[in-house]
Amino acid sequence: VELLTDNGYILTIGSFGAFGYKVEPKIGLELLPQDENSYQIRTIPIPNHVSPGYELDFQASQTLVEVPAREYFQEHQLESQSIPSAITRVEWHLDLSVDMWFPKAIRKLPQSLIQRTGNGILQQVVRQVSRRLTHKVQEDFHNSNGLPIPKQSQQRQNLR
Known part of the structure; x- marks a missing residue:
């Protein structure tokens, strides 16, 4: 992730390909100011960048929802020695358009x-973008509220 503007980032998604044809998609994304516990993210142009063989349009929202921790841990059959009273869950809505020219x-x-x-x-693209943006939003949320960023559970790390 590379900073483009105060709230805008250039995200290089990774290298993808098949049948000898490869692309390394980049997208400019702007994280709009937080509205209560909701973040909106939209595509913005990357100056002097021509997308070779693809076009992306990304419109997303992430909402941070407080969940009673005990309920969450029981629901997901997780164990913890010290459980906080509440945890934050990220709910995603994504509208992604991808055009490719082969x-x-x-x-x-x-x-x-x-x-x-x-x-x-x-x-693969959606998984990469989701993981990176979720991390960035969580980091911004915790930093803006003066909270430490919790370590990921071993189970979550194994999913990556």
């Missing part, structure tokens, strides 16, 4: 194969 050689492949492969790549 070379002629790839367009000769069966449409179903291209679609399946594209869906798999899209899932």
